Amino acid sequence: MTETIKPQYRQIWQTVQTIPVGKVASYGQIADLAGLPGRARLVGKALGYVPKSGWQGQKVPWYRVINSQGKISLPFGSKGFEQQKQLLQNEQVVVTGCRIKLKNFQWQPSIDELLFKLQF
DNA sequence: GCCCTGACTCTCA
């Protein structure tokens, strides 16, 4: 195996996979849950390195990750942007322009889920 | 080791 995948990226991808269908989370939120506080930008970079065909037999829902403003961070009109928008809409998430209604779709991990993570 | 860049975030007006 000549894979040069960094541990931090694996951690980020794994956390992203815990986002429920129909919900979205911010980069900072993922970074924090992944145990990498203050590395929101690293999360964005890590998502860019996600294998196209998935990881560990599972797909990584990178499109469920947006910035704290509730907007898609990809350049408006870019291919990735349109793909993200489309995938989100496929999961009943309302996307207006480049914006998403966080009030209705932002993932809010319950205290139970947080405790569950801490048990590991 | 310095400097610039980036799928970010917080604060303030």
Next chain:
DNA sequence: CTGAGAGCCAGGG
């Protein structure tokens, strides 16, 4: 809510 400015961390030249 929106936009501008500053802060932060890691990667690449």
